[in-house]
Amino acid sequence: MLPQGLRDQLFHIEVSLSVTGRRLRAVCLDAATREDILYVTARAEMAFDLAHPTAAQRELDRLKAIARRWGAER
Numbered sequence: 001m002l003p004q005g006l007r008d009q010l011f012h013i014e015v016s017l018s019v020t021g022r023r024l025r026a027v028c029l030d031a032a033t034r035e036d037i038l039y040v041t042a043r044a045e046m047a048f049d050l051a052h053p054t055a056a057q058r059e060l061d062r063l064k065a066i067a068r069r070w071g072a073e074r
Contacts, residue, residue, distance in 0.1 A: 044063070
């Protein structure tokens with residue numbers, strides 16, 4: 001069982017990752033970008049499995065950068 005603070009931090013990152021992913025799915029993307037999104041999302045999932053919030057946040061930041069490039073980030 002993880003400490004409450006760590007669980008909250010991971011949960012916040014996971015929700016942000018989900019919302020950003022949903023916004024990206026609403027945009028027409030090229031194949032290479034879709035592959036990048038899958039890769040970044042898989043790395044984030046591994047970070048969640050290892051309960052490593054720093055790595056998960058880094059992948060979320062990468063996904064948000066992709067979203068900004070495609071105009072899907074608010």
